[in-house]
Amino acid sequence: MKLMCRIEPIINLQTGQRIGGEVLCQPEGADPEMFFRSIPIDMLSRIVQDQITMGMPRQYYSNGVLFLNISIPLLINMVWLKSLLAMLPGPKALELDCQQSESFFPLLVQHIEEILTILRDFNTQLWLDDLYAQHIPLIAQLPFRFDGIKIDKHELWRLANSQDASAMTSLIKQAESLADNVLVEGVENEDQHHFVAGSEVRYAQGYLWPVDERESFVITLEQHDKYDGYQYEGNNHIG
Numbered sequence: 001m002k003l004m005c006r007i008e009p010i011i012n013l014q015t016g017q018r019i020g021g022e023v024l025c026q027p028e029g030a031d032p033e034m035f036f037r038s039i040p041i042d043m044l045s046r047i048v049q050d051q052i053t054m055g056m057p058r059q060y061y062s063n064g065v066l067f068l069n070i071s072i073p074l075l076i077n078m079v080w081l082k083s084l085l086a087m088l089p090g091p092k093a094l095e096l097d098c099q100q101s102e103s104f105f106p107l108l109v110q111h112i113e114e115i116l117t118i119l120r121d122f123n124t125q126l127w128l129d130d131l132y133a134q135h136i137p138l139i140a141q142l143p144f145r146f147d148g149i150k151i152d153k154h155e156l157w158r159l160a161n162s163q164d165a166s167a168m169t170s171l172i173k174q175a176e177s178l179a180d181n182v183l184v185e186g187v188e189n190e191d192q193h194h195f196v197a198g199s200e201v202r203y204a205q206g207y208l209w210p211v212d213e214r215e216s217f218v219i220t221l222e223q224h225d226k227y228d229g230y231q232y233e234g235n236n237h238i239g
Contacts, residue, residue, distance in 0.1 A: 001222070002028050003047070007055055007215040010067065010183065010205045013197050020065030022095070022205065023051045025219065033130075037100050041073050045080060047219060052087050054217040065091045069129065072096060072104035076111045078118065085122035093148065094119070095129040098139075105142060112144050128179065131155075133171055139178050149179040153186020153206070160195045168199045 007021035025047070027035045036044065048070055055066070066088065075081060075094065085092070101108070108115075119126055125147035128139065132152055139146075151171065159168045175182045184196050187206030196204055 001030075001220075003219040003221065004028070005051065005055065005217050005219060006211045006213075007066075008205055008211055009209045010065070010203060011209055013202060013204050018064065018209070019203070020067060020091075020093070021215070022067035023055050023069070025051070027221075033097075036069065037097065041071065043221075044071060045074055048074070049084065049087070050219050052084070054219070055215065065093055065125075067093045067095055067127070069095045069097065072101050072108050075115060076107060078111075078114065081115070081118055082122075085118070085124055088122070088124075091123050091125075093125040093127050095127045095150065098128050098130045098132070098135050098152075101128075102135075102138065105138070109143060116144070127181075130185075131175065133174075136174050136178070146179040148181035148183060148203075149175045150183045150185050151175060151201075156184050156186045156192060156196065160192050163195070165195065165198055168195065172199045172201045 003025040005023060005025040008024050009018045010020045010022060011017070012019050024032070025036075026032055039047075048068060051068060052066075075096070096108075116126070118124075127148040127150060128146045129150045130152045131139070131149050132155055139149075155171065156168075159165075159171070172182055172184075181203060182201050183203035183205065184199075184201050185205055187193050187196055187204045187208045189208060192206070193204070193208055
């Protein structure tokens with residue numbers, strides 16, 4: 001099995017400029033969200049490391065902040081975290097899947113001061129990914145603020161389809177109360193672009209902005225009965 005990886009641009013809507021990119025990987029024949037929520041933690045660790053070693057040389061020429069998806073169990077492994085961040089010379093952001101993280105938030109809170117100290121030492125932000133409106137009360141109870149929050153694409157599509165600009169603006173305002181930066185995912189056409197821009201959100205990403213194919217690469221996985229799924233193979237190949 002192969003993970004087809006790319007760096008999807010993140011855009012400042014006020015200027016139209018790219019300010020960074022998120023490393024995204026599409027598993028062959030599998031839903032990416034379900035795949036990454038189900039693989040063993042050691043496999044995710046090595047995939048993230050490969051995303052850095054293969055994506056970083058292209059990203060750090062001039063394209064800003066590199067966004068990487070990890071999990072709370074990885075984040076609280078301080079030795080691993082320092083090793084990972086030391087591989088990245090420039091500004092970066094670690095993203096936590098909101099839906100996957102809910103049950104781990106108490107564990108994150110226990111270690112948050114040490115984690116934030118490490119992140120600041122390595123010029124790293126902590127973002128929350130795939131936020132739905134229903135998550136806001138839970139996030140509001142956490143005793144710290146995220147550096148950024150990404151609003152899930154399905155929230156954008158739902159509100160854009162109904163042209164509910166007031167609800168979109170309200171959702172943005174609520175997210176801004178929880179984080180220093182807010183981004184809306186899933187901008188795929190000009191109508192959605194116009195709708196999002198009207199909410200005065202600062203950042204966006206989606207298929208509307210083309211991926212630079214020079215920033216694409218492949219990670220190869222090998223099927224293995226031990227996990228009833230896929231195990232990291234070791235050597236990866238740039239495509």
